[in-house]
Structure formats: C-alpha cells, structure tokens
Amino acid sequence: MYTIRRANVADIPVLAEFRGKMYGSMDASIDFEIRGICEEYYESHMEDGSLVAWVVEDGDGTTVACVAASLYRLPPKPENPDGRYVYVFNLFTEPGHRRRGLAGRLLGETVDHARDIGVGHVTLHASEMGRPMFSSHGFVESNEMSYTFEP
Numbered sequence: 001m002y003t004i005r006r007a008n009v010a011d012i013p014v015l016a017e018f019r020g021k022m023y024g025s026m027d028a029s030i031d032f033e034i035r036g037i038c039e040e041y042y043e044s045h046m047e048d049g050s051l052v053a054w055v056v057e058d059g060d061g062t063t064v065a066c067v068a069a070s071l072y073r074l075p076p077k078p079e080n081p082d083g084r085y086v087y088v089f090n091l092f093t094e095p096g097h098r099r100r101g102l103a104g105r106l107l108g109e110t111v112d113h114a115r116d117i118g119v120g121h122v123t124l125h126a127s128e129m130g131r132p133m134f135s136s137h138g139f140v141e142s143n144e145m146s147y148t149f150e151p
Contacts, residue, residue: 002097004105007053007066012042014063015053015090022092026127045070053090054109056102065093067106069113069122080121086114088124103130107137 007015016038023034045051050072056065068090076083088110093102114122123142126134 001059002064002100002102003057004054004109005057007046007055007068009043009046011053011055011063011066012039012046014055015042015066015068018063018066018092019090021094022090025092025095026129042068052110052113054106056093056097056106058097064097065102065106067091067103067110069110071117071119084119085121085123086110086117086119088122091124091130103133104137107134111137 013035016035019038020034042051042053046053051068051070053066053068055063058064067088070087070089072085072087074080074083074085088107091103091106111122114120122139124134124139126139
C-alpha cells in the first residue's frame with residue numbers, strides 16, 4: 001500500500017510544502033511561508049550531497065510522508081572523534097496516514113543511511129507529538145541548549 005523511495009529534485013516542491021505543514025501542525029498560529037527558501041536550500045544541498053531525503057507514496061503515487069537529513073561536521077569530541085553528524089528534519093506525515101508506522105520507517109531509512117556512510121551520530125529536534133516515537137527508536141534527550149536573537 002505504501003512505497004518508500006529516496007527523494008530527488010523533482011520532490012523538492014512537496015518537501016518544502018510538507019515543511020510548512022510540519023510547522024503548522026506544531027503551532028496553528030504559525031503563518032510561515034518558507035517554500036521558496038526551502039526549495040533553494042534543498043536543491044543546493046541535494047546537489048552537493050549534504051542533504052538526503054525520502055518520501056512515502058500511497059498506492060496512487062501521492063506523497064503522504066517525508067523526511068530529510070543533512071550531513072554536518074563539528075569539532076571532534078570524546079564521544080564523536082570525527083565530528084560528523086546526520087541531522088534529521090522535516091519528518092512529516094499527512095494526518096490521514098498517521099499511526100501506520102510511516103514515520104518510524106522513514107526514521108529507519110535515515111539511520112540506515114547514516115550507518116552506510118559511516119556516521120555514528122544522528123541528531124534531531126523533536127516536537128512533543130514526535131518525542132515518544134523517537135524515544136521508541138532509541139533516541140535520547142541531550143543537554144543541548146540554544147539562544148535565539150534577531151541578528
């Protein structure tokens with residue numbers, strides 16, 4: 001009934017659309033038009049190989065879920081001597097297709113990709129709705145903090 005496949009540049013519009021929907025599902029007051037900015041980001045990073053994504057299609061070929069991941073590097077530290085990470089983002093499933101294991105399957109694709117390229121650290125920021133699913137797949141909360149300001 002569902003097919004998972006690696007996304008390509010033709011999928012960029014739906015990846016950007018789903019990113020907006022993801023933010024909207026977390027806070028209905030968010031009116032965040034990011035499609036154009038995301039499309040540019042996805043295209044340039046897919047081209048250079050630092051971004052990969054997967055989509056789930058239903059039996060009609062309609063995309064109903066997606067995930068994206070970026071490869072990035074930080075200075076080495078004891079638990080990660082090479083400093084490479086895969087950051088998971090844009091994990092979204094259309095409401096009518098939730099609770100069918102699609103997000104978990106997409107997360108599995110992402111973790112498998114990290115393993116395949118030799119990266120042993122996968123990070124993400126979880127919404128309250130997503131936290132139980134990530135925990136059930138072995139993700140643990142960290143001590144990360146952030147500071148946001150107007151540049």
